[in-house]
Amino acid sequence: MAACLGLLIVALLVAAPCPAQDETSVAPLPVFEFHSGFWLNLHHTLYRQARLQRSSSPASNVAAVGPGMGNLTPAEQRLWSSALAFYSRTYADKDLTVSLEMILIKNQLGDFETCDDLAGLKKRSCDAGLPDKLTEMLDSVAPVYRAHLWPEHDRANRRWIAAVAPLVRRNGLDLSHRLAEIYQTPWPKERIRVDVTAYASSTGAYTTLDPLRVTISATDARNQGAEALEVLFHEASHGIADTVEDAIFRECRQRDKPIPRDLWHALLFYTTGEIIRPLALEPASSVPASGSSGYVPYAVREGLYKRGWEDYLRILTQYWQPYLDGRVDFSDAIAHMVSAL
Numbered sequence: 001m002a003a004c005l006g007l008l009i010v011a012l013l014v015a016a017p018c019p020a021q022d023e024t025s026v027a028p029l030p031v032f033e034f035h036s037g038f039w040l041n042l043h044h045t046l047y048r049q050a051r052l053q054r055s056s057s058p059a060s061n062v063a064a065v066g067p068g069m070g071n072l073t074p075a076e077q078r079l080w081s082s083a084l085a086f087y088s089r090t091y092a093d094k095d096l097t098v099s100l101e102m103i104l105i106k107n108q109l110g111d112f113e114t115c116d117d118l119a120g121l122k123k124r125s126c127d128a129g130l131p132d133k134l135t136e137m138l139d140s141v142a143p144v145y146r147a148h149l150w151p152e153h154d155r156a157n158r159r160w161i162a163a164v165a166p167l168v169r170r171n172g173l174d175l176s177h178r179l180a181e182i183y184q185t186p187w188p189k190e191r192i193r194v195d196v197t198a199y200a201s202s203t204g205a206y207t208t209l210d211p212l213r214v215t216i217s218a219t220d221a222r223n224q225g226a227e228a229l230e231v232l233f234h235e236a237s238h239g240i241a242d243t244v245e246d247a248i249f250r251e252c253r254q255r256d257k258p259i260p261r262d263l264w265h266a267l268l269f270y271t272t273g274e275i276i277r278p279l280a281l282e283p284a285s286s287v288p289a290s291g292s293s294g295y296v297p298y299a300v301r302e303g304l305y306k307r308g309w310e311d312y313l314r315i316l317t318q319y320w321q322p323y324l325d326g327r328v329d330f331s332d333a334i335a336h337m338v339s340a341l
């Protein structure tokens with residue numbers, strides 16, 4: 001039931017008044033289904049502002065007020081402040097990406113994105129079944145968000161979707177097949193839901209499993225241009241790369257070695273970067289190369305390998321790359337990596 005309420009497919013989104021992308025009146029995108037949902041955006045906005053407000057830095061306190069929130073009426077200000085105080089008490093210490101409570105709330109708010117209220121006052125099927133206090137807070141503050149911030153957030157989300165849609169349309173299926181082959185795991189049959197939000201955790205994007213859903217920030221500088229495609233496929237890889245974690249675990253056990261923290265995650269970054277990179281070199285590519293040296297993968301651009309992953313980059317280049325090139329098989333590549341640590 002929730003799913004049928006919640007569906008707002010990208011065809012609708014890109015058909016909305018957005019920068020022209022020639023994406024209107026065409027078939028739904030492959031691989032991903034993008035959503036710009038009101039409630040999830042409101043929830044993340046309150047969560048972020050509650051966290052910022054508690055920070056001691058004056059700069060972040062200014063940011064916590066947020067553009068568009070400077071002209072609230074006193075009544076609106078009271079509602080917003082009390083919702084922020086509630087989020088600060090209840091959720092600000094919880095991690096969006098690992099707290100089961102936060103994950104369940106996120107999924108539920110996504111599923112009920114088309115509802116006018118979450119208590120089911122106007123439509124019984126819109127009773128989202130969330131904790132009473134949360135429902136009350138979100139419903140009370142919704143008109144404030146809708147009037148002052150949501151139009152700007154929704155526009156940014158739709159603009160981001162319209163920009164990435166042609167890349168997904170052109171490269172999405174090939175990339176999904178390639179990643180499924182690399183991780184030796186079938187790609188999900190259903191399109192993967194991607195919730196596009198103004199804010200999406202400190203990393204700019206995150207993925208939750210069972211069901212596999214990606215949340216990505218439309219305004220985060222790390223998620224723009226061709227890089228958006230890499231971030232999307234990195235995130236989706238979280239849903240199909242258990243084979244890597246399992247194989248690393250097995251090899252370590254056999255060799256009585258400690259399990260290298262985050263090697264599997266470095267491998268995901270490396271792999272997505274390497275399969276996106278050649279697209280930027282194709283003639284008439286829709287993936288623009290950044291600078292004269294071609295496409296720069298996310299982990300290089302954001303300096304991840306320089307922050308404790310230097311050894312990982314070395315063994316990935318030496319032992320995982322040959323697997324990507326088809327010169328060794330999966331188990332041998334993992335075994336070589338683990339023995340080289």
Ligand SMILES: [Zn+2]
Pocket residue numbers: 234235238265268
């Ligand atoms: Zn990741």
